[in-house]
Amino acid sequence: MKFSTRAEKIEPFYVMEVAKAAQALARDVAGTNSPMIFLNIGEPDFTAPPLVQEAADRAVRAGITQYTNALGLEALREKISQWYRDRFGVNVPAQRVVVTAGASAALQLACLALIERGDEILMPDPSYPCNRHFVSAAEGTAVLIPTTAQERYQLSAAKVEAAWGERTRGVLLASPSNPTGTSIAPDELRSIHKVVKERGGITIIDEIYLGLSYDEAFGQSALAIDDDIISINSFSKYFNMTGWRLGWMVVPEAMVPVVERLAQNLFICASTISQHAALACFEPDSINEYEQRRAQFKARRDYFIPALNELGLNVPVMPDGAFYAWADCTQAAQRLGVDGSWDFAFELMKRAHLAITPGRDFGIADTGRFVRFSTANSMAQLQEAVARLKQLIG
Numbered sequence: 606m607k608f609s610t611r612a613e614k615i616e617p618f619y620v621m622e623v624a625k626a627a628q629a630l631a632r633d634v635a636g637t638n639s640p641m642i643f644l645n646i647g648e649p650d651f652t653a654p655p656l657v658q659e660a661a662d663r664a665v666r667a668g669i670t671q672y673t674n675a676l677g678l679e680a681l682r683e684k685i686s687q688w689y690r691d692r693f694g695v696n697v698p699a700q701r702v703v704v705t706a707g708a709s710a711a712l713q714l715a716c717l718a719l720i721e722r723g724d725e726i727l728m729p730d731p732s733y734p735c736n737r738h739f740v741s742a743a744e745g746t747a748v749l750i751p752t753t754a755q756e757r758y759q760l761s762a763a764k765v766e767a768a769w770g771e772r773t774r775g776v777l778l779a780s781p782s783n784p785t786g787t788s789i790a791p792d793e794l795r796s797i798h799k800v801v802k803e804r805g806g807i808t809i810i811d812e813i814y815l816g817l818s819y820d821e822a823f824g825q826s827a828l829a830i831d832d833d834i835i836s837i838n839s840f841s842k843y844f845n846m847t848g849w850r851l852g853w854m855v856v857p858e859a860m861v862p863v864v865e866r867l868a869q870n871l872f873i874c875a876s877t878i879s880q881h882a883a884l885a886c887f888e889p890d891s892i893n894e895y896e897q898r899r900a901q902f903k904a905r906r907d908y909f910i911p912a913l914n915e916l917g918l919n920v921p922v923m924p925d926g927a928f929y930a931w932a933d934c935t936q937a938a939q940r941l942g943v944d945g946s947w948d949f950a951f952e953l954m955k956r957a958h959l960a961i962t963p964g965r966d967f968g969i970a971d972t973g974r975f976v977r978f979s980t981a982n983s984m985a986q987l988q989e990a991v992a993r994l995k996q997l998i999g
C-alpha cells in the first residue's frame with residue numbers, strides 16, 4: 606500500500622514506546638512493594654468536577670445529543686468570552702470564539718486555514734511535538750529554533766527577526782510550554798508579535814496551559830496584545846477534561862467564516878455532550894474547585910522542582926505554569942552508568958519503577974540531555990518518587 610508523503614512525514618511519538626514499556630513493566634511489579642509511578646503522563650490526575658459530570662448526565666438523559674453549530678454552542682462561546690473578562694481582564698467577543706474537538710482540532714484548523722504548501726513556521730526547540738506535525742499535515746515546514754534557559758526556552762523577538770526568511774509565514778508558540786512549563790514574558794511576546802506583524806506574518810499561540818499559571822507576571826493571555834493573534838485553548842488541562850475532547854480557539858473576526866467552513870466539513874462540530882457539560886465549568890462551585898486544584902498543582906511544583914535540583918537533576922528554569930519539570934539528567938545518568946536521556950529514562954523505569962519521558966520527542970537541539978517529569982500526580986506519589994530517586998542517585 607502506498608501512503609501519502611504527508612503521512613510519511615509525521616514522526617512517531619517516541620513517548621509512546623516508553624509508555625508501552627512502562628505499562629508492561631507496571632503489570633509485572635503491580636503486586637510488589639514498589640509499583641510503577643507514572644510521571645510521564647501529560648494530563649491532570651483529576652477528573653471533571655461534580656457539576657460538570659451532572660450536566661453531561663442531564664444532556665444524555667434529555668437526549669440533547671444532536672449536532673451543534675460548527676462554531677459551538679452560543680452559550681458556551683459566551684461563557685468562554687466571560688471567562689477571559691473575569692480571569693484575564695481581556696475583552697474577547699463570543700463571536701471570535703470557536704469551540705473545537707480539543708486544542709488538537711483547533712491547531713489543525715488554524716494550520717489548514719493559514720498555511721500554504723512550503724510555508725515555514727518558526728517554533729521553539731524544545732516544544733510539543735504534535736504542534737510541528739500539525740504544520741507538516743498542512744504541508745508547511747516547522748522550523749525549530751534552539752532556545753536557552755536564559756530565554757525561558759521560548760523564542761525571542763531577536764531570534765524571530767534573525768530567522769525570518771522568504772518562506773516564513775509566522776510563529777507557533779506555546780505559553781506556558783510543554784515540556785518546560787515556562788512562559789514568554791508579556792513584553793517579549795509583544796515584541797515578537799510586532800516583528801511578525803511587520804512582516805505580514807501570523808502569530809499563533811497555544812495557551813492550553815494558561816489556566817494553570819502560578820505567577821502573575823506571566824499568566825496573561827496574548828489576546829490582550831492584539832486582535833490579530835490566534836490563541837488556542839482547551840478544556841483538557843485547567844478544566845481537567847482530557848478525554849472529553851473539547852477545546853477552543855480565538856481568531857480574528859475575518860477568520861471566523863473560514864474556520865467555520867473548514868470545521869463544518871472536517872468535524873461537523875465538537876462533542877455535543879461535552880459542550881453541554883462544559884457550560885457547568887464556569888459555575889462558581891466548579892471554578893472554586895479548579896482554583897483549589899490549581900493551588901495543589903502549584904504546591905506539587907514547589908515541592909518537586911527543588912527536590913529534583915537537590916538530586917542533581919537540574920531544572921534550569923522554575924516553571925511558572927503547567928505541570929512539567931524539564932530536567933538536565935547528565936549528572937544523574939553518569940551516576941547510573943548510562944549516557945543520554947533516552948537510556949536514563951529506561952534505567953529509571955527498570956531500577957526505580959519510575960516512568961518519565963526522555964527529551965527526544967520535543968526537539969533536536971539539546972533534548973538528548975533532558976527528561977520531562979510530569980507532576981500531574983498526587984503529592985504522596987511525588988514524595989515516593991523522590992524517595993526512590995534519592996536511593997538510586999542521591
Ligand SMILES: Cc1ncc(COP(=O)(O)O)c(C=O)c1O
Binds near residue numbers: 847
Ligand atoms: C502544548 C499542547 N498543545 C496541545 C495539546 C493537545 O491538547 P487537547 O487535549 O486539547 O487536544 C497538548 C496536550 O498535551 C499540549 O501539551
